[in-house]
Amino acid sequence: MDIFRGGRLMKQNQNSRYWKTYVGETVKINRGGPEAKKGRLLDLGTDFLVLAVEKPGPKSPVVYYQLHHVKSVTSESNAEQEEETAAEEAENEVPEEAEKEKEGKTQEIPDYYFSRSFRSLLRMHAGEQIQINQGGPDSVKGLLLDVKSDYVIVKSKKDILYISMYHIKSVAGIVSKDDKNGNNQEEDCGCEDEYYLAHSYDRLFQVLKGTEIAVHSGGPEKAEGMLNEHTKGRYVLEGKKEAVIIEPGHVRSIKAKNANNEENSEENSSQEAAENGNQNQNNSAQSDEQKSKQDDKRREPERDRVYTQVTKTVDFHWKR
Numbered sequence: 001m002d003i004f005r006g007g008r009l010m011k012q013n014q015n016s017r018y019w020k021t022y023v024g025e026t027v028k029i030n031r032g033g034p035e036a037k038k039g040r041l042l043d044l045g046t047d048f049l050v051l052a053v054e055k056p057g058p059k060s061p062v063v064y065y066q067l068h069h070v071k072s073v074t075s076e077s078n079a080e081q082e083e084e085t086a087a088e089e090a091e092n093e094v095p096e097e098a099e100k101e102k103e104g105k106t107q108e109i110p111d112y113y114f115s116r117s118f119r120s121l122l123r124m125h126a127g128e129q130i131q132i133n134q135g136g137p138d139s140v141k142g143l144l145l146d147v148k149s150d151y152v153i154v155k156s157k158k159d160i161l162y163i164s165m166y167h168i169k170s171v172a173g174i175v176s177k178d179d180k181n182g183n184n185q186e187e188d189c190g191c192e193d194e195y196y197l198a199h200s201y202d203r204l205f206q207v208l209k210g211t212e213i214a215v216h217s218g219g220p221e222k223a224e225g226m227l228n229e230h231t232k233g234r235y236v237l238e239g240k241k242e243a244v245i246i247e248p249g250h251v252r253s254i255k256a257k258n259a260n261n262e263e264n265s266e267e268n269s270s271q272e273a274a275e276n277g278n279q280n281q282n283n284s285a286q287s288d289e290q291k292s293k294q295d296d297k298r299r300e301p302e303r304d305r306v307y308t309q310v311t312k313t314v315d316f317h318w319k320r
Contacts, residue, residue, distance in 0.1 A: 019044050019067070027051075028074040029065060034135020035169055037063055042109065048118040052110055059131065060173035062112040064121060069169040119165065123147045129174040130154075132163060137218025138252055141174060145193060151201040159255050160195050161217070162204060167252040196256060205235055205248050213237070214255040215246060 022041045029051060030036040039053040042062070049070070051063050115121040125144050132154065133139040140163065142156035152168070154161045198204035205227065214224035215237065223246070225239035237244045 019049055019073075022073060022075060026054075026076055030071050031074065034139070035065075035069070035133070037134070039063075040109075042112060043114055045115060045121065046117055048121060050112055050114065052112075061110040063134065063170050063172045064113075064118070065170045066118055066168060118168075119147065119149075122152055122165070122171065125171070125173065131172050131174055133169050134172065137222075138167070138169075138216070140217060140253070145195065146197075148198070149200050151204065153195050155193065162196070162201075162254040162256070164201055164252055202248050204254070208254070208256055209235075212257050215251045215253070217253050217255075221250075 019041070023044060025041055026039065027041050028036065028038040029049075037051060037053050039051045041049060042052050043050040047067050049065050049067060051065060053059075053061055053063055113121055113124045115124060122144070126147055128144055129142070130144050131139065131141045132152075140154055140156055140161060142154040142161070144152060145155050145160070146153040150165045152163050152165060154163060196204065196207050198207045206229075208227050209229060211227055212225070213227050214222065216222040223237050223239065223244045225237035225244065228236050228238060230236040230245055233247065235246055235248070237246060
């Protein structure tokens with residue numbers, strides 16, 4: 001893959017060399033929006049960066065950004081840093097012990113995962129609760145079930161999602177109060193950890209043909225319907241009111257009916273059919289029994305008549 005995408009790999013290496021000048025500094029990633037975060041640039045991979053967020057809140061203090069989604073980086077100038085430090089020193093004179101504690105807190109570096117590529121980094125998070133994208137309609141929280149060549153499978157509270165790796169802007173771990181207390185009780189969709197599998201995102205569309213799916217978690221491009229192949233490389237979602245032609249490369253995420261649910265529905269339908277068949281057999285048997293009883297009741301008086309007639313004839317001959 002690296003050889004085939006030689007130009008792209010070289011561009012990524014150039015970007016990583018550019019970003020190395022900011023490692024260890026306080027920067028702001030992006031100017032605005034949900035992906036804008038300020039913090040310390042900790043490390044760099046070939047196609048991602050590691051940022052220690054200044055005010056993480058309940059989320060993980062570390063966010064991993066894909067470099068091709070970073071729109072801008074803002075670095076504080078030396079003059080601004082000197083002014084801030086001078087203002088902080090002039091505001092309060094604290095004891096030496098408190099000052100040492102403060103320095104220790106500011107210099108503390110959180111633990112984080114590191115790997116060469118973003119895909120291998122995601123594989124290190126497999127089996128953990130994560131948040132994909134920091135906000136917006138494409139933000140997803142859930143359990144990372146599997147990581148394939150160019151997409152990931154996430155189990156959220158409502159359903160199972162297949163997310164294109166190219167469209168993932170950032171990833172962060174989720175640190176909840178239950179995790180800190182030692183109680184890991186995350187709510188999920190209540191479904192089994194069974195899902196559709198394919199080697200690539202394009203191949204996944206082939207696997208999902210004839211299945212009810214929904215594309216995109218939100219936004220104006222969100223659509224749902226039965227997935228069918230339209231032309232080579234293109235597919236059509238046939239909904240109740242409209243048909244939407246889509247291209248896999250532009251689809252950020254897919255929500256499909258759980259494979260286990262389809263099997264269960266088939267099993268349930270077969271069980272219902274078997275139960276209905278048994279009921280029909282029982283009903284037919286009961287009706288046959290009732291018919292036979294009715295026939296016996298009809299035949300019994302005929303036998304009596306025949307018997308009385310025979311006895312009379314015998315008695316008649318015996319008296320003579």
